[in-house]
Amino acid sequence: MKVRHVVVALALVLVGGGGLVQAESVRLADGTPVRVRLKADLLSAQATEGSRVDFEVAQPVTHHGAVVVPEGSVAWGAVQLAKKGRALRFDIEGLRLPSLKDVKLRCSPQKTTSVGKNEIKVESHVGSDLGVAKGSEFAAYLDQDVTVEVAGAPAAPVAPPPPVTVAPAAPAQPAHRVVTPAAVPAAAAPPAVSPAAPVAQSVSPVAPAPPAAGAQAGEYVTVECFSDPLGADILIDGEFHGNTPSILKILPGKHIFEYQLSAYKTHSETLALTPGSGIRTLRVTLEKKE
Numbered sequence: 386m387k388v389r390h391v392v393v394a395l396a397l398v399l400v401g402g403g404g405l406v407q408a409e410s411v412r413l414a415d416g417t418p419v420r421v422r423l424k425a426d427l428l429s430a431q432a433t434e435g436s437r438v439d440f441e442v443a444q445p446v447t448h449h450g451a452v453v454v455p456e457g458s459v460a461w462g463a464v465q466l467a468k469k470g471r472a473l474r475f476d477i478e479g480l481r482l483p484s485l486k487d488v489k490l491r492c493s494p495q496k497t498t499s500v501g502k503n504e505i506k507v508e509s510h511v512g513s514d515l516g517v518a519k520g521s522e523f524a525a526y527l528d529q530d531v532t533v534e535v536a537g538a539p540a541a542p543v544a545p546p547p548p549v550t551v552a553p554a555a556p557a558q559p560a561h562r563v564v565t566p567a568a569v570p571a572a573a574a575p576p577a578v579s580p581a582a583p584v585a586q587s588v589s590p591v592a593p594a595p596p597a598a599g600a601q602a603g604e605y606v607t608v609e610c611f612s613d614p615l616g617a618d619i620l621i622d623g624e625f626h627g628n629t630p631s632i633l634k635i636l637p638g639k640h641i642f643e644y645q646l647s648a649y650k651t652h653s654e655t656l657a658l659t660p661g662s663g664i665r666t667l668r669v670t671l672e673k674k675e
Contacts, residue, residue, distance in 0.1 A: 411448045411535050416494060417527040419480060420444040421460045427475065428516035429507070432467040438475050441664065443522050451535045454482065457664060459609060459632060460490065460525070465504050473507040473515050477525040482533060485632060489528035496528070605634040606658040609666040610642070617646040617671060644669055 421440040439461055446454035462477040477490050493502045511518050610619050612629040619626045619633070620643040626633055629644065637658045644652040649671040656665060 409451070409535055411451070411453050411533050413446070413448075413453060413527055413531045413533065415496075415527055415530050417446065417531075418494075419446055419454065419460070419490060419525045419527065420522055421477060421490075421525050422520055422522045423517055424519065426511055426516060426519050427464075427473070427507070428511060428514045429467055429471070429473040430469045430514050430516075432464045432473060432475075432516075434464055434467050436464045438462040438464060438477075439666075440477065440523075440525075442480070448535065453533050453535050454480070457607070458483070459664075462490075470515055473517075474504045475507070476504045477523060480525075480527075481630075481632060482531070484533070488531050490525040491528040492523075492525060494526055604637060604660055606637055606660065606662060607664045608633045608635050608642075608656070608658070609664060609668075610644075611666070611668040612644050612646070612652075613668075613670045614646070614649075617644040617649070617652075617669075619643075620645060642667055644671060646671055648674055650674055 420443040422443040424439040424441055427438060439459075442454055442456055442458040442460060445452045445456045459481040460477065461479050462475050464473070464475050466472050466474040477492050480488050480490050482488060491497075491503050492505055497503055505523060507515060507517055509515075509517060610629050610631045610633060615629050617629045619629060619631060621633075621635065621640050623641075623643075635658055637660050639655060639657050642654050642656055650673070652669045652671060654667065654669070656667065658665065
């Protein structure tokens, strides 16, 4: 039997003619500004001291062109003083990163022990009541140093690998291309090859594909899941999806959401999710079992 020799020179896999995309650790320093907007009217006649105030990030926080904190990320604060028609003060306390990690926010550019400087005093009116209208924007600031993993910029384009050299006496053998998992996106197309020298790909495991074939990232709907008390199991159409509080990306359609927590009654609710409907919030107070 003749020994067939195949010389294959491989370096890096090209993705769409560009380079590799690598993860990058980004450090956001204490005091980094974060612009947030109010998600609902806040009125002195309805507010109670200590109640939660919901915000969302109004402008993405970026680092060298890469988005670290996307627009629409969840943020929150609390009512600090509420007297109907006379006084209303609140603060901005926290932010949830895409990794679901919670970080602290404050209202003052510098750290302060003065309560008044870390609160927002309301002097405007919504109708006849003292309050702030939905969509009003405020400046908040990180109250700690934060390290976040984000996608880095593409590396410089890499030249195609040299052609396969095969001994003349033997028929052409498929060359094998080694693929680094992080360099292959879910929808990457295979590189074009010459009919005379077919190329097979041996691909290492990569991140799981979306639940539905052909689904695009933009088709998902963001659902915020909260419960009182926290820590309830989240089941969507009977499948476990973590615990409250969580921010989930769900495909459009009708889905059955269940919250389950020991010693509490199971809460079940059907949500019809449609693309472009914005962030949906499912907030539930669980009832104790008798």
